Amino acid sequence: MAERLLKFTSVDPAMPGKRPATERTGDFAEIYGEFIQAKATEQASRCSQCGVPFCQSGCPLQNNIPDWLKLAAEGRMQEAYELSSATNAMPEICGRICPQDRLCEGACVIEQSGHGAVTIGAVERHITETAWAEDWVDLIRPVREREDSIGIIGAGPAGLAAADVLRGYGYQVTVYDRYDRAGGLLVYGIPGFKLEKHVVARRVERLERSGVVFKLGFEVGRDASFDELRARHAAVLVATGVYKARELPVPGAGGPGVVKALDYLTASNRKSFGDTVPDFESGALNAEGRHVVVIGGGDTAMDCVRTAVRQGAASVTCLYRRDRANMPGSAREVANAEDEGVQFAWLSAPRAIYSDASGATGVRVARMRLGEPDGSGRQAPEEIPGADHDLPASLVIMALGFDPEDIPAMFGCPDRPVRRDGTIATVGSVQVKGMPGVFAAGDIVRGASLVVWGVKDGQDAGQAIHSWLRQQQSAARIAAE
Ligand SMILES: Cc1cc2nc3c(=O)[nH]c(=O)nc-3n(C[C@H](O)[C@H](O)[C@H](O)COP(=O)(O)OP(=O)(O)OC[C@H]3O[C@@H](n4cnc5c(N)ncnc54)[C@H](O)[C@@H]3O)c2cc1C
Ligand code: SF4
Known part of the structure; x- marks a missing residue:
């Protein structure tokens, strides 16, 4: 061989x-x-x-x-x-x-x-x-059915991967998601030019046909409290991702014509499904014919610039405060964006966003240079005094990253353990601190990360839930003897 x-x-x-x-x-x-x-x-x-x-x-x-x-x-x-x-x-x-x-x-x-x-x-x-x-992707066929039911909050990659493992063990799995389609950021964040939606739908359908129940349009904290869900299931997995957009601390950032990356991408993805999206129809989340400035240098920013090109923007510029070598986004995606006509303004940071009654009109840009490495080891950007200039812009998209939402408030349980950054605190990788039978996986534990880490955490959580339930059963048997 x-x-x-x-x-x-x-x-x-x-x-x-x-x-x-x-x-x-x-x-x-x-x-x-x-x-x-x-x-x-x-x-x-x-x-x-x-x-x-x-x-x-x-x-x-x-x-x-x-x-x-x-x-x-x-x-x-x-x-x-x-x-x-x-x-x-x-x-x-x-x-x-x-x-x-x-x-x-x-x-x-x-x-x-x-x-x-x-x-x-x-x-x-x-x-x-x-x-x-070739039809080799079989349905999940558990060797035996188990009575215990597991509730999974969040149908993103972490929740879906956990559902796959748990159904394989024969558990009765229900996945709750506040969106109307399963897949999390795979469907509403990541654009079709990187991942076509039928690829995700096929995976969800396989889980459904294997016996996993999806309750969509179901928001935990609104349609049921977390404690109600906990009482309904033998174990609960929290896989809710991170959705709070980081703010831009400059004048005009809250003004008309300034939008959040995920709102913009979700609207575009919904249009791909043929949905009616009022904020797209009104033009608020549509780049067609507009001068678009995207602020940020990660993969979300790359998805925004490339979506704007496809919507027929008049021009698309990405503002990033460090240089190309220090960009967090994938080098492959930056090259794809450049091929598609996106302009990159490296070493450029927004100082203010201007607008009038019609919407955004421009961005005042500070020129930066790279100084000494900061605590993270990366060279810190610092302003070059007196080098500001203006860039015309009629749509400004903020893609500065995401933080967790306020999970204790959202779930209606103020005593839930979260770290200072709002991610869920776990013992080991997936068991929620001080809450037996409650597990957490994916971005809500790690902070904004990658699909493959979500899959890993979800799979690990599935295994951990199975082990925990078996331990519970053994302990109950011993106590009864
Ligand atoms: C624009 C964008 C592009 C990206 N591109 C890439 C990429 O190219 N490659 C890559 O590896 N990673 C990429 N990522 C990161 C990746 O998508 C995430 O790391 C991954 O989706 C995290 O998976 P998750 O299951 O933890 O959370 P999510 O995918 O965010 O899923 C969480 C789910 O929980 C649901 N939910 C939240 N709160 C509740 C509630 N109270 N009740 C019910 N349901 C709730 C949400 O509706 C959502 O469906 C990208 C992220 C973004 C934003
Ligand atoms: S990192 Fe792992 S899951 Fe991702 S493409 Fe490579 S082999 Fe596949």
């Missing part, structure tokens, strides 16, 4: 075909195509099958990457799928949207040796898309 592997010196790294910018900016469909089978096999054959697989350590799920690459290189796709899905509840989603350059591919040894990483994410996606096409 060795001749089918170690081809990194003779085969160049390749991604599936990317649609040209002129074509892809006309719609919200994904920009990358699919590998054909021969290409996936060839790319998998570049793997050097390291004794110590750094790619596996670089993956939050510790996926058995070299093993499924080997199976894919040998054309044994069904076995590759069985192995890759054993550690990941949604491999085709991670394959599409993980920032691989910072995770598995960034750690790949042949990347370090200058040959270019194996395109692990694209092969992972191909393996699972093949499995869906």
Whole structure:
């Protein structure tokens, strides 16, 4: 089999075909195509099958990457799928949207040796898309049904991954979400050009057909108190994500024509579903024909600039206070945005936002330079005095990150344990401090993070809930004897 592997010196790294910018900016469909089978096999054959697989350590799920690459290189796709899905509840989603350059591919040894990483994410996606096409993705069929019911609050990646594990053990699982569709940020945050919505819907449908019950449009704190839910279920998982947008502390930031990134992206995603969105129809959340300035340098900012291009903005500029090398967003997404016509104003920070009765009119921009490293080790941006200038803007989108909402207030239970930053305090990774039978996972524990970490935490929470219930049952049996 060795001749089918170690081809990194003779085969160049390749991604599936990317649609040209002129074509892809006309719609919200994904920009990358699919590998054909021969290409996936060839790319998998570049793997050097390291004794110590750094790619596996670089993956939050510790996926058995070299093993499924080997199976894919040998054309044994069904076995590759069985192995890759054993550690990941949604491999085709991670394959599409993980920032691989910072995770598995960034750690790949042949990347370090200058040959270019194996395109692990694209092969992972191909393996699972093949499995869906060939009908290898089976429903969850528990060996035995269990009476205990589990309530999961939040149908994002963390909640869905936990539901997958728990249903596998035979528990009766109900997932509550305040949105009208399941998927969390996979459906209403991340735009279709990175992740088409049918890919998420397919996963949700599989869970539904496997017996998981979804109660959508159900907000915990409004439609039931947390304590009511706790009484209804043997265990409860909180996987509610982080949704409080960080504010911009400059004059005019609360004025007309200044909108929050998630409101803007949610409206756009809803339009992709064909929903009626009054704030889009009124123009408040529609970039068409407008001069758009997006403030921020993370992945959310990249999603906003690229959405604005697709909505037909007159111009799109991203303001970021550090330089390109220090941008938190994925380098691949920045390059895609540039190809699509986005202007980047590096080392630029907003000082004020101007508006009149018609809406925003411009942004006063301070020029920055990078000073000494701060506590985080990154060079701190500092203003260059007297170098301000004005930028025309009729729509300003703030993409400065997210913090947790006030969970104790939202759930109507002021004594619930949260850390100073508002995330839920856990013992170990998932058990909520001082609340037996209550678990938490995903962004609400970690702070704004990544889908793959949500999947990992959700899967871990599923295992932890199962272990906790078994311990409870053993203790009850011993007490009864
Ligand atoms: C615009 C954007 C783009 C991103 N792009 C990427 C990317 O490319 N790659 C990547 O890896 N990560 C990306 N992320 C991060 C990723 O989406 C999150 O880390 C991940 O979705 C967190 O999963 P979660 O399950 O913890 O929370 P979420 O996905 O936020 O899901 C939480 C769910 O809980 C529900 N909920 C909240 N409160 C209640 C309540 N009281 N009652 C009922 N339901 C409730 C919400 O409606 C939501 O559906 C992006 C994030 C954003 C905002
Ligand atoms: S889950 Fe993400 S980090 Fe892990 S192998 Fe897949 S693409 Fe890489």
